Amino acid sequence: MLKNTLQQLFSFHCDDRYFSRWPTKRPQQCIRILLQCICLTLLLASSGPLFAHAVVTESSLRAHPVQPRTKTSVLLTFNSGIELALSQVFLVSKGDIHQPVTVKQGRKPGQIIVELPSLDPGEYALRYKVFAADGHLTEDVIHFSVSEPEGD
């Protein structure tokens, strides 16, 4: 029964009778269509390249942590030139609440300055979508925390 089911299923697409009369046109068409479908789906499936290339190589968050209840400018340095007008940065707070933040060009190419509002202590993240000069649209997240200075 399974065999019959499979045979029916298969013959619906590309019947074996066609293959067995090679080199008639029909099997060639079947193989060609199969190859075209494969190429198409393969290319469709290889979606990885788009969101992965530009990375932050340096962040001022490490050397200068964000102080609570103080507006802060965060300097991010990328490994690639960034098209600022086609980029976006969000501040993400607990509960994954997104808030757009102002972004300015840094002094050097590949640098951007993110203006953070005054923040209470807690866990946060910067989620950025940047268009790199090499044509890649990159999306990534930088985690950081805001805590009271020691001794308080």
Add this chain to the structure above:
Amino acid sequence: MEGITDFLDALLGGIDLTCLALAVGSVFWGLFILKPWQRYRNDEAVIVHLCVKIIYLGAFTLAAVQLIEVAVKAWLIAETLGRSPFPAFADTIQFQAGLLRTLFALMLGLFAWASLKKNPHSSEHWTIALFLIVPLVVSGAWLVHGAGRFEYRAALMALTVLHQLGAAIWLGAIAQLLGIWRLKTHNPLIADLWPLLLSRFSALGIAAILLLLASGIPLAWTYINSWTGLFGTGYGNLLVVKLWLFLIVLGFAMLNYRAAKRCRAFGFCADVNRRVPYYIEAETFVLISILFTAASLSSQPPPVDIPDLTASWSEVINTFTPRIPRFTSPTHDALIAGEAARTAIVAQTPSIAATEWSDYNHNMAGIFLFVISIVGLISYNKHYAWAKSWPLGFVALSIFLFFRSDAETWPMGPIGFWESTFSNGEILQHRLATLLAFALGVFEYRARRIKNPDSRLPYVFPILVAFGGLMLLTHSHVDFQAKTEFLIQIGHTTMGLFAIVMACGRWLELRLEPPVGRVSGLISIAAMLTISIILMFYREPLY
């Protein structure tokens, strides 16, 4: 919508490179192999015509694709940012270089179609075609990664373009050879040209290889610059895979070269007709794999930029360390319970259940494949006719994958089938892998039962396996950190490499006579067995 635009962008990028190779590689083929202005025979006309046709078709398609690519990129930015990309996008190098390249491709296509086609044996026309491909190739320099970098920008752009040129020459020539072999079956008059063209291609092929190496080595040195970068990052891993594929393709090239040389020197031309065409077919499999590996490579940040996200040797070795496969899975409820915290941006918590779920899926898939391989091996013995049903193991595997691959989506999870499939590239890849396993089983089961020796159905299996291999090579987990992604990626790419070997082996087994064909078949089974072992030992990092 964002998912669909991603796919369109990737699709167009792949077609773009292929068309470039067809147009540019064919100009080199005409200039250095055919040289129609030097010697012109009537029976060569059809070959020259084929060459010119591929040039203008490749160039016109490249122009169209390049234009659409710019439009799709604008659309993608609009979808991602939620606003119009203009006028800012018009000021970018990507936009301007894209339009310029469209223009250059159009110029080449128009020239080949309107002028070269009518004067195919004029050296002046071929020289003009050569001059026309210069701006076309050079304009690509502003569309590669090197264009966005700060150090050695010009050198990296130039080297990448030379690397592309080397690949284009090789791929273009292989396309021409495949076209000529096809012509040869319909036109016996050009049969005696086949060994001659193969022989002439050797020098061009060697030049292309040298160009690939001369440009690739400094690129790799600049982007990687350390052993840990080579073996502990996604970029390095893909480069290693690319090198292995390159060695395989060199092996085929060497076999072709030797056969052509034997034919020319001693008049022993049997291999040139009986084996070389099929080696070229297998070579095409591998070359396309290299192209996709290169595309996947460009998605990775260079190791030199992520020294803090490099995996150590022990972590890499641990990925392949033999261990007892996981036979028990966490419950679906336990998995779903941890998903919200695992996928959160802030206060993200790794999920042990998710890792164990994935380990179980991979390990069980390995056991399926192991059994399939062993039964497949037994099927070579005529006394065990039942073993010919081994492809049905792939159908069983596909059913397992369908229910287990993406537990958060239909049929087990709350996210709908279409919504999940077309909004997440990773889920789409899993769905395609499931469909692929099913198709492999159904097609090969049918193929093994056909009595007609001329049937072409058996060829579906290696084609689908190669497709699976390419999917593994481009398998992405882009939501993870670079190091986690690499530790997941390394197993998949290694399996992808063996899948390509498996596909080539099976293809050659079908095409070549014993004993070479039989040896190829055994290599194919050995590759499948290796994939099953990698899957059985698979362990996903906690994320």
